[in-house]
Amino acid sequence: MGKLAIIILSFASLIVTLAYGQEANKVPEATEIWNAEPIKVTPGANNSAPSDAVILDASMWQSVDGGANPWQIENGVMTVNPGTKDIHTIKSFGNVQLHIEWRIPMLDDKFKDQDRGNSGVFLQQFYEVQILDSYTNKTYNNGQAGSLYKQYIPLVNATKPAMQWQSYDIIYTAPLFGKNDSVISPARMTILHNGVLIQNNVALLGPTEYIGSPHYKKHGDLPIFLQDHNHKVSYRNIWVREL
Numbered sequence: 001m002g003k004l005a006i007i008i009l010s011f012a013s014l015i016v017t018l019a020y021g022q023e024a025n026k027v028p029e030a031t032e033i034w035n036a037e038p039i040k041v042t043p044g045a046n047n048s049a050p051s052d053a054v055i056l057d058a059s060m061w062q063s064v065d066g067g068a069n070p071w072q073i074e075n076g077v078m079t080v081n082p083g084t085k086d087i088h089t090i091k092s093f094g095n096v097q098l099h100i101e102w103r104i105p106m107l108d109d110k111f112k113d114q115d116r117g118n119s120g121v122f123l124q125q126f127y128e129v130q131i132l133d134s135y136t137n138k139t140y141n142n143g144q145a146g147s148l149y150k151q152y153i154p155l156v157n158a159t160k161p162a163m164q165w166q167s168y169d170i171i172y173t174a175p176l177f178g179k180n181d182s183v184i185s186p187a188r189m190t191i192l193h194n195g196v197l198i199q200n201n202v203a204l205l206g207p208t209e210y211i212g213s214p215h216y217k218k219h220g221d222l223p224i225f226l227q228d229h230n231h232k233v234s235y236r237n238i239w240v241r242e243l
């Protein structure tokens with residue numbers, strides 16, 4: 001080791017010693033942070049929107065063809081109008097906290113597996129949180145309610161029966177991309193289903209795929225989509241906080 005290196009190292013260790021010495025003498029106030037005060041938010045009562053949320057009522061959604069919201073709208077409830085295709089928010093989003101309530105209709109026993117109360121919430125258009133009647137209905141586990149479709153099975157099944165309102169609270173972190181579709185960090189999701197943790201900060205493998213394995217493609221902010229899968233699934237009390 002050269003003399004210069006020794007001098008530099010000695011100087012560095014002196015700084016560390018001084019800093020540590022100071023640390024030992026610190027008073028409680030020394031570790032208190034008084035700047036960067038969090039913005040005050042008024043929480044909503046009974047899962048209603050906090051004061052800083054964007055409320056996604058029926059007027060905030062449009063048809064995938066660009067027209068007005070084609071789903072059935074009544075008393076603050078939006079219901080899939082089968083055959084009118086998905087709807088999506090007019091606004092685009094990146095990282096969000098999303099609250100959404102949904103209800104599976106009463107269905108005949110002949111509807112089974114994926115053909116029973118199927119819909120879905122797609123964050124940034126591509127990443128589906130499955131909605132399905134999973135109270136007693138069997139399907140592949142990575143396709144049941146609360147799954148990140150064909151990627152992550154929910155930790156538990158917190159589903160309520162058809163006709164009861166259920167909720168998802170979703171914390172979504174958008175993927176970050178570099179050049180040529182390279183992924184700097186994948187999309188992540190944490191989900192509470194009816195207040196129960198079912199997905200814990202999982203890293204998505206790419207966009208939701210029905211067939212084959214997912215592959216990321218670079219994108220920026222995008223709308224939230226709700227899926228028309230031919231069943232009259234209803235939605236209400238949808239709000240989002242941009243993070």
Ligand code: MG
Pocket residue numbers: 118119120128130131227229
């Ligand atoms: Mg679906």
